[in-house]
Amino acid sequence: MCQHSHDNPDIQQLFENNEQWVKQINEETPGFFQSLSHLQTPEYLWIGCSDSRVPANELVKMDPGTIFVHRNIANLVNSSDMNVLSVIQYAVEVLKVKHIIVNGHYGCGGVEASFNESNPDLIDHWIRPIRKYLQRSKESFKHLSHEEQANKLCEINVEEQVRNICHIPAVRNAWRKGQALSVHGFIYDIHDGKLHNLTETVDNIADADQTLFDRK
Ligand SMILES: [Zn+2]
Numbered sequence: 001m002c003q004h005s006h007d008n009p010d011i012q013q014l015f016e017n018n019e020q021w022v023k024q025i026n027e028e029t030p031g032f033f034q035s036l037s038h039l040q041t042p043e044y045l046w047i048g049c050s051d052s053r054v055p056a057n058e059l060v061k062m063d064p065g066t067i068f069v070h071r072n073i074a075n076l077v078n079s080s081d082m083n084v085l086s087v088i089q090y091a092v093e094v095l096k097v098k099h100i101i102v103n104g105h106y107g108c109g110g111v112e113a114s115f116n117e118s119n120p121d122l123i124d125h126w127i128r129p130i131r132k133y134l135q136r137s138k139e140s141f142k143h144l145s146h147e148e149q150a151n152k153l154c155e156i157n158v159e160e161q162v163r164n165i166c167h168i169p170a171v172r173n174a175w176r177k178g179q180a181l182s183v184h185g186f187i188y189d190i191h192d193g194k195l196h197n198l199t200e201t202v203d204n205i206a207d208a209d210q211t212l213f214d215r216k
Helices: 009-028 032-038 082-094 109-113 121-126 128-141 146-165 169-176 205-209
Strands: 044-049 067-072 099-105 182-189 194-197
Touching: 009 032, 044 082, 067 082, 082 099, 082 169, 099 146, 109 121, 109 128, 109 146, 121 128, 128 146, 146 182, 169 205
Parallel strands: 044 067, 044 099, 099 182
Antiparallel strands: 182 194
16 A cells, blocks of 8 residues: 555645645644643534535635534435534534534535435435425426526425424533533535525524425
């Protein structure tokens, strides 16, 4: 196995960038890495899409150490996904984050795929929840253009994931114990780089259960 990446300029670039990044941070904030190496105390859990155009820390201009991040195709929170459930439980019970953010984005390929019939098998399986939201919205989508439908479905998808988070035991237990924890739904516009607050903030069980948050 080769441990050197000098032969591959695409990969070598990453190491060169890393060296520059370390140098820049050490110049701007001496001791930054030493202080971070002791522990992480992020206040935010970010659940976003894997899309390369939607980088978590960068678009909210936050330093390493401030956001605990989970990303998957179409920012889904599925109650049978051990990965996202573990991330949420660790973030809430151990790191004690104050905010959980679901960040969707317009132009999401995962959401778009729910309009298509010819996806790779696993993708099709993964986005099944979104296909359900699409089926449910067919009547209200009738008069919209495809782009409008896709944008609306991106928003519905975020709302649904916020709702899913409100039903996760680790989140509800935290609220029962009086732990400060808010759940937010954001949407990012890849056309102009702007982030928008999409949903009502939910910070207790009563709000999570109230009709306002029931399906429209
Ligand atoms: Zn996406």
